[in-house]
Amino acid sequence: MADDPISDLLMSVAREDRMAFRALYSQAGPKLMGVLIRILKDRSEAEDALQELFTRVWLKARAFDPARGSGLSWLIALARNLAIDRLRARQPLMDDDSALEVVPDAAPRAETRLVARGEARRIGECFDTLEPDRAQAVRGAYLDGLSYQDLADRFAVPLNTMRTWLRRSLLRLRECMET
Amino acid sequence: MTPLPSSVPPDDMDLRAAEYALGVGDAAQRQAVEAEARRNPALAARIADWEAHFAGMNGDYAEAPLPDLLPQIEARLFPKAPAAPRREPFWRRSFGLGAGVAAILVAGWLAFIPQKPDLVAALAPQPGQAVAFRAAVTGGEMTVALVSGDGPGEGQDFELWIIRGDAAPVSLGVLPADGERLTLPDPTEGAVLAVSLEPKGGSTTGAPTGPILALGPLTRT
Numbered sequence: 528m529a530d531d532p533i534s535d536l537l538m539s540v541a542r543e544d545r546m547a548f549r550a551l552y553s554q555a556g557p558k559l560m561g562v563l564i565r566i567l568k569d570r571s572e573a574e575d576a577l578q579e580l581f582t583r584v585w586l587k588a589r590a591f592d593p594a595r596g597s598g599l600s601w602l603i604a605l606a607r608n609l610a611i612d613r614l615r616a617r618q619p620l621m622d623d624d625s626a627l628e629v630v631p632d633a634a635p636r637a638e639t640r641l642v643a644r645g646e647a648r649r650i651g652e653c654f655d656t657l658e659p660d661r662a663q664a665v666r667g668a669y670l671d672g673l674s675y676q677d678l679a680d681r682f683a684v685p686l687n688t689m690r691t692w693l694r695r696s697l698l699r700l701r702e703c704m705e706t
Numbered sequence: 707m708t709p710l711p712s713s714v715p716p717d718d719m720d721l722r723a724a725e726y727a728l729g730v731g732d733a734a735q736r737q738a739v740e741a742e743a744r745r746n747p748a749l750a751a752r753i754a755d756w757e758a759h760f761a762g763m764n765g766d767y768a769e770a771p772l773p774d775l776l777p778q779i780e781a782r783l784f785p786k787a788p789a790a791p792r793r794e795p796f797w798r799r800s801f802g803l804g805a806g807v808a809a810i811l812v813a814g815w816l817a818f819i820p821q822k823p824d825l826v827a828a829l830a831p832q833p834g835q836a837v838a839f840r841a842a843v844t845g846g847e848m849t850v851a852l853v854s855g856d857g858p859g860e861g862q863d864f865e866l867w868i869i870r871g872d873a874a875p876v877s878l879g880v881l882p883a884d885g886e887r888l889t890l891p892d893p894t895e896g897a898v899l900a901v902s903l904e905p906k907g908g909s910t911t912g913a914p915t916g917p918i919l920a921l922g923p924l925t926r927t
Contacts, residue, residue, distance in 0.1 A: 545784070552776055557769035564770050574773055581779045582915050595754055600761040607729060615733040647755075650762035668728050669763050675730045697724045704759055 533598030534591075541588035548585060555599060559606045566610040566672035576613060580606050611672045618674065653703035661696045668693070720752055727756035744874060782916055785859070785903060826927050827899045829920035831855070837864075837919045841899055848890040850881055850899075858903065864919070865908045869898040880908040898923050 533555055539547030559580060563573035583605060591601050654662040664682065667673050673681070679689040725731050726739040743750040823842035831838050837855030841848055850866060858864050866888065867875035878888055881901065900921035902914035909915045 545780075549776060552779075553772070556772040558767060560770040560772050561768045565767060573770075574775060577773075578775050578779050578782070579911070579915060581775075582782060585779075585783050586914070596758050596761065600758065600764065603761065603764050603767070604727075604757045611729040612733070612736065615731075615736060618732065620732045620734050647759065650759050665728070666763060666766075668730050669760050670766055672729050674732060676732070678730065693725075693728075693730065694721055697721060697728075700759070701720070701724070 537598045562606045723752035825924040827922045829922040835919045843893045865904045867900045
């Protein structure tokens with residue numbers, strides 16, 4: 528892929544290239560360490576998570592699809608999911624039964640390919656469609672790995688109120704980005 | 707911006723994809739969405755779309771000093787065979803026999819299983835690996851034996867997984883050192899058994915974190 532060295536390295540790692548794996552570690556490592564420290568807030572836990580992250584990178588590199596996005600974005604998504612799963616494992620479950628309902632899917636509709644074609648509007652341009660504190664909630668959730676409970680506590684509102692706020696914000700962002 | 711064709715996925719599924727990609731759910735919700743995404747490619751695609759949207763914020767993550775953890779990572783992913791075995795393979799210990807006699811036992815070990823097993827599996831070494839196992843299932847019980855190569859080294863364990871069809875591997879536990887029987891509640895012909903190298907105590911993630919050493923399908927005897 529033109530101009531995405533991390534993507535190229537990931538594809539080599541997918542072919543079990545150990546030198547590429549080492550190069551990927553040094554090139555993407557500092558950013559990934561930054562993600563893990565920001566979310567886990569503890570350097571030693573972040574170092575532990577970094578080891579697990581790169582183990583998963585080696586095992587899952589074949590799942591990386593360069594057509595879907597940059598190599599670094601794929602790695603950051605992997606890092607965030609790992610870090611957030613660790614955070615959530617420490618926390619009690621939300622006292623909210625409706626959150627656990629698996630809503631049956633309606634008849635499947637064709638998925639939008641707008642995002643995959645790179646034609647979606649960028650999220651940065653869409654934050655001003657939200658009120659400032661809602662935009663802050665979305666950004667905080669993403670960058671710091673905050674849970675619904677964390678956000679509810681931070682904004683001093685009930686859990687269900689925060690869920691409604693956030694869902695409406697996500698719908699509004701989607702409308703801005705995908706239409 | 708070209709208009710969106712009227713093919714937006716249902717809001718409930720799309721919001722679950724967005725919430726998952728954002729990370730706000732609790733542990734139970736996240737696991738439920740992950741499991742659903744493994745079965746439902748449309749959900750998996752929407753999660754990927756939302757991750758791509760949110761990636762627009764990645765510029766706000768600062769870099770941090772990178773420790774050199776490559777040696778530990780590589781030791782786990784690419785273990786070197788120890789020069790001398792650190793531990794006798796458990797099947798040798800349980801039969802209390804020397805190497806020469808043990809070789810004969812390998813060929814005929816199934817004869818020592820009291821009943822004819824329902825299903826067996828020969829777990830052949832993966833490229834670059836040197837361990838092989840055989841498994842035999844009788845009713846809901848399975849015995850697994852190391853038939854070549856060495857047992858796990860210091861601080862490591864062998865963990866057994868079963869892979870049914872396209873599903874993610876499910877752990878059957880760390881292989882016991884003394885050849886005890888494991889329970890296998892739903893033995894299915896064709897399901898693949900795999901052994902991975904894990905840290906002592908096994909994987910903490912619910913999925914293999916170390917290399918797959920050997921694997922093979924369960925077949926009828």
